[in-house]
Amino acid sequence: MDRARSARDRQTLVFDADDTLWENNVLFERTVERYFDWLAHPTLDRAGFRHVLNAVELTNIPVHGYGTQSFLRSLGDCVERIHGRPATAAEREVIAALAPELVSGHLELVPGVVETLVELSGRHDLLMMTKGAVAEQQRKIDASDLAKHFRSVHIVAEKRPENYRALVAEQGLTASATWMIGNSPRSDILAARGGPARGVHPEPAHLGAGGGRDPRRRRRADAGSPPRAGGALLMAADPLTAPAVSCVFVCHDGHGRVLLARRGAGARDEPGTWDTGAGALEHGETFAAAVAREVREEYTVDPLHVETIGVRNVLRGTAHWVAVVNAVLVDPAGVAIGEPHKFDEIGWFAVDALPAPLHSQLPATLELFVSSGPCGTRPTSP
Numbered sequence: 001m002d003r004a005r006s007a008r009d010r011q012t013l014v015f016d017a018d019d020t021l022w023e024n025n026v027l028f029e030r031t032v033e034r035y036f037d038w039l040a041h042p043t044l045d046r047a048g049f050r051h052v053l054n055a056v057e058l059t060n061i062p063v064h065g066y067g068t069q070s071f072l073r074s075l076g077d078c079v080e081r082i083h084g085r086p087a088t089a090a091e092r093e094v095i096a097a098l099a100p101e102l103v104s105g106h107l108e109l110v111p112g113v114v115e116t117l118v119e120l121s122g123r124h125d126l127l128m129m130t131k132g133a134v135a136e137q138q139r140k141i142d143a144s145d146l147a148k149h150f151r152s153v154h155i156v157a158e159k160r161p162e163n164y165r166a167l168v169a170e171q172g173l174t175a176s177a178t179w180m181i182g183n184s185p186r187s188d189i190l191a192a193r194g195g196p197a198r199g200v201h202p203e204p205a206h207l208g209a210g211g212g213r214d215p216r217r218r219r220r221a222d223a224g225s226p227p228r229a230g231g232a233l234l235m236a237a238d239p240l241t242a243p244a245v246s247c248v249f250v251c252h253d254g255h256g257r258v259l260l261a262r263r264g265a266g267a268r269d270e271p272g273t274w275d276t277g278a279g280a281l282e283h284g285e286t287f288a289a290a291v292a293r294e295v296r297e298e299y300t301v302d303p304l305h306v307e308t309i310g311v312r313n314v315l316r317g318t319a320h321w322v323a324v325v326n327a328v329l330v331d332p333a334g335v336a337i338g339e340p341h342k343f344d345e346i347g348w349f350a351v352d353a354l355p356a357p358l359h360s361q362l363p364a365t366l367e368l369f370v371s372s373g374p375c376g377t378r379p380t381s382p
Contacts (some may be wrong), residue, residue, distance in 0.1 A: 010124055012173050015150070016182030017062040017130035017137070022144055023108040027073060031099040035075055038098060041082060052081050055300070055338070062341035063268055065157055067133035107143045117149040122341035128153045129167060129180070160268065165196065243313075244321040245281040247290040249306075249328045250369045251299060251335075257348040258369070259299065259335060260362075263371065264344035275359035276366075278323070291326050299342070310368035323361075325368045 018024035026113075034169055036049055056074045064070040075095045079087035087095070096103055120126060128150045130137050137155045140146050152171065156163050251259035253274055260274045279294030281287070288306045295303050305328070312323040337343050349355060 010177075012125045012127065012171075012178040012182045014127045014129050014167065015179065015185065016180070017128055017140065017144075018132070019183040020181065021111070021113050021128075021146060022110060022140065025314060027099075027101045027106070027108075031071075031075075031102060034098040035078075035095065038094065039079075039082070046084065049078070049082075052078055056081060058339055058341065065133055066131060067136045068099065069133070069136075071098055071102070072099060088250050105139050105143060107140055109144060109146075114146070117146065121149050126150045127167070127171065129156065129159070129163075130154070131156050131159050157164050158266075228335060246278050246314075246321050246323045247281050247287055247294060247326060248276065248278040248312075248323045248365055249291050249295060249326045250276045250365060251295065251328045251330045252369075253332050253348065254329050257332075257350055258366070259330070259332075260347060260349055261298070261337070261343040262355075263346040263359065264340070264342055266341040267343070273359040273362075274355050275362050281324070286325055287326065291328060295328055295330065296338070298338050299330070299346070300336045300338040301330045302329045303330055305329040307372075309372040312364060312368070323365070325365055325371055 015021060032050075032053070036046055039049070041049070053074065056077045057071075060070055060074050060077065064073060072092075072095055075098075076087040077093045079085075079091055100106070126272065128141070128147070128148055130141075132155070134155050141153060147153055154167060164180065167173070168178060221302075253259075258276065260276060262274050263269075263271050265271050277294060277298045279290060279297070281290045285293075287308055291306050292303050295301060307327045308324060309327050310325045312325060314321050314323050332348060335346065337346055347355065351366060354366075
């Protein structure tokens with residue numbers, strides 16, 4: 001390959017760290033299993049405990065951030081939520097002892113990641129961008145011995161579109177040749193696509209080289225395509241060619257009122273405005289399953305009925321997504337704020353007596369809802 005062609009094909013790859021370069025979530029899950037066994041609650045099953053833990057973490061993360069200490073705090077707070085009293089000092093010591101890998105800083109690299117980084121660094125510029133507590137993330141980076149493969153390393157409290165815009169500006173990157181590579185569709189892929197960069201989600205086989213997993217291995221990618229590394233093809237989600245799919249939902253009570261939430265300071269966009277709800281369609285999900293998951297996350301309630309009422313093709317600046325709009329019947333008695341870092345108030349409103357200001361996308365969504373007539377009369381699709 002001639003030098004000019006090699007320079008033209010060179011791209012910037014921004015890697016996530018936790019669960020992309022090294023295992024992370026599995027260590028937390030091991031701790032959760034030990035905690036549940038220790039808790040030994042007579043009536044609360046694992047699903048019920050998980051619901052309590054999720055609610056506690058949604059409250060704690062905006063205040064205390066991500067990482068081991070925030071997680072252990074949440075486990076201690078679960079004692080109070082479940083038993084109706086604060087955890088004792090002795091109980092908090094036991095909880096910390098349930099997380100030896102997290103407390104000690106144990107690190108497990110994803111198989112094949114070193115070989116992948118060595119290969120890619122010879123052909124592309126590599127950066128690392130990870131979120132969490134600075135001291136804890138830096139400790140992981142040092143223990144991994146991977147920093148030497150990256151041109152620069154960046155630790156942020158949260159991954160939002162503005163973080164990616166700042167990185168591109170600070171590093172003087174060319175947005176069209178910059179790819180964010182990570183395991184989280186929400187914070188790595190969708191947030192990057194909300195900024196100027198592109199998003200890349202590794203195959204489930206992670207980034208392992210060799211092994212014959214991909215028969216296309218070693219075949220050169222076209223210019224402008226995401227790079228390949230050994231046996232792994234990095235699957236791209238390009239905002240200019242692959243619109244995202246969003247499941248929008250209008251929760252209603254079956255009597256003409258709709259549920260709206262006021263977006264807080266931590267919302268992705270338009271804080272202070274009132275909106276319904278939405279979430280990305282994940283791989284392999286039906287629309288109904290995605291809506292049910294998002295309604296539970298945002299409003300802590302299970303849908304009684306889900307009805308798809310329309311589709312909107314949304315072009316907003318450089319962002320492009322397909323909004324599948326759904327009417328969702330819920331029991332108002334079970335509704336609460338499930339994501340306090342995103343919403344600071346919720347309320348029920350008649351469609352002709354809405355609060356202000358409204359999110360810019362809400363009028364078109366409600367127009368579909370109103371024009372669909374009586375909703376929520378059919379059972380949720382399987």
